[in-house]
Amino acid sequence: MILTPLSHISMPLLMGNSLNVWSEALVGFNPMGLPLGLVILAAIPLVFIALYSLTYGVYGERKISAFMQDRLGPMEVGKWGILQTIADILKLLQKEDIVPTSADKFLFVIGPGVLFVGSFLAYAVLPFSSAFIGASLNVGLFFAIGIVAIEVVGILAAGWGSNNKWSLYGAVRSVAQIVSYEIPAAIALLCGAMMAGTLDMQKITMLQSGSYGFAHFFLFQSPIAWLPFLIYFIASLAEVNRAPFDIPEAESELVAGYFTEYTGMKFAVIFLAEYGSMFMVSAIISIVFLGGWNSPLPDIGSFALNAWTNGPVWGVFWIIMKGFFFIFVQMWLRWTLPRLRVDQLMYLCWKVLTPFAFVSFVLTAIWVIYVP
């Protein structure tokens, strides 16, 4: 291992560089010709997100909803109820794993698995910092959009396999919703890709770095970028079944939608996938429009705020903070708004978001071509 020269006194930079070295050393770790080091490195963000989404996503949701509703939320397990989710997971682990007798057993069992894989595969192409990316694909964005569609298969398998009328309703609604909303979402992301000129997530992020911080983000680089940004945010709410588009699991209509019949760990896996997708779409919107792991702080004169707050470790911090921010907005909306009806949801998708997505696509194209 090579020690970084101590000329960089700044602590984050020191950490960052040694981390780079460390990760490069890990990539070179190939016992018996197997790229084990690479796998470990790729798994680190995934494991982090899995832990995050299970414990602190759920905990955050409960606390945020509690504060919005004049309640305290979980307070008993640990200080401020911090360990509440762990207790819940332990409870779910102990639960009997029930497969209904009339269910299609194969589909019922693989449903949550497919759902989980669909939502977590996209993490492979998310750049967590300049040093952290699972797979630096040159079509990363395309991969992220495409792989999420696998979730639909899992949802349909779960809903159909449960052999429950409510589950089937939930599954059919969900499939219709996700497939429809992929169109405005993809077009909106394409606007970002057009501004970058690449589908590589890492390159998209790098194009948004600079000493003026947030001023380099695509959202602020063109006067029309807020339109695809807004469209993608709304469409992403629908894609991850969050309120006001949570009609597939509308608890007052469909009991619990496609996961009505699930218990124990299978239920937890579905839940994990849901929180995983929440972070995933939040990370994608931060990468494409808000600079990903770039620091939003600008340099002010000789006060090099941007340089100090950039680096591989800071990158992880920034992208997770940006992701958390969007998750917070998602929760905020969920606990404020009522739910749309299925036909209103489809109306919004096909007659509002999709045309506006096309408009923003054309405007962005004009901007990219004629404005240097």
Next chain:
Amino acid sequence: MQELDRAGMGSVRVTRKGNNVVVLEKDLATEQMVLAMGPQHPSTHGVLKLECLTDGEVITEAVPYLGYLHRCFEKCCENVDYPAVVPYTDRLDYLAGMNSEFAYAIAVEKLLDVEIPRRVEFIRVIVAELNRIASHLVAIGTYGIDLGAFTPFLFCFRDREIILSLLEWASGARMLYNYIWVGGLAYDIPSDFNRRVKEFVDYFRPKTVELYKLLTENEIFVKRTRGIGIMPADVAINYGWSGPMLRGSGVKWDLRRNDPYSVYPELDFAVPVPDGKTSDVGDCLSRHLVRALEMEESLKIIEQCIDKMPSAEGFNPRSAVPKRVRPKAGEVYGRAENPRGELGFYIQSDGKSTKPLRCKARSSCFVNLSAMKDLSKGQLIPDLVAIIGSIDIVLGEVDR
């Protein structure tokens, strides 16, 4: 290419290729699915079962099945003394126990022809109106949940909790009060009660505005409720609707005004009916609006009652309570405006017994629910949920 109708296949589109018939398209409009909504379902507000015939998400027919919470109220009444019926009436509409007791007391007092002290009347009106607010808060809050808005529900329950603790302070119980007795009250109100009620009124006024902003004016909420489940006034009257349901259809019918009882004629309050501007008259939003506006009228009534109430000097809440209720032979129908409509008690007395010969409760929820078949035809499942929520049923009163 031709259309054929084959046994068991519905209508199919076929084409001929040589000697073979090739099916191009089968008619997919096939069977209807029976969907049992309830008795264990989050939005049926208890143990109501709706058997829906559905074509996709469109409901072609919904039939309510009742009786899961039947507790033989009327048979119980025939076996206990007149005053002992009061606790049973609490368990009819358990969200508005005071109002149920009030209706029963009115019926028996009519039969007995007793004079009630004025202070008792004022206290009765205050607790009944407080309970009306509490009941409407539950109705509005759960309606929010039915449409996916969770937060207004908890806001409503936070405010309802204050009312419940006030009523608990007066009667000793949170929901099943046994406070309004035949001929009087169980206890006088605590000495500081009126001040605390006034405090609540001052606290609650801004909260209704907050609720209005959060729920009633919400674009999505209006989209989900406006124009859904429209009930014309004439059909509503034919069904025997009453209360906020009937007023939602534009009929200005409130028993506190149209068949005044207690001290209501002395009080100044409006009977809100939808004007057709913010909502289509008779739809779910109108019924919701009527409830929201009624809460403010109830606040007005409470304030006036506190001002007009005679002092507690030499007051005995049980002074007119008969030692033994043995009415003359006859029959009576007493009714009161409950949060959910007209609750009436039809009582027959044989003149010998201290127990009613017959005690029939005319339940508002039951009557309102009977229109379900009409309301649900051709609606989507989410709209059905919105309609059930707007009827605001309490299964305790439906099944009795």
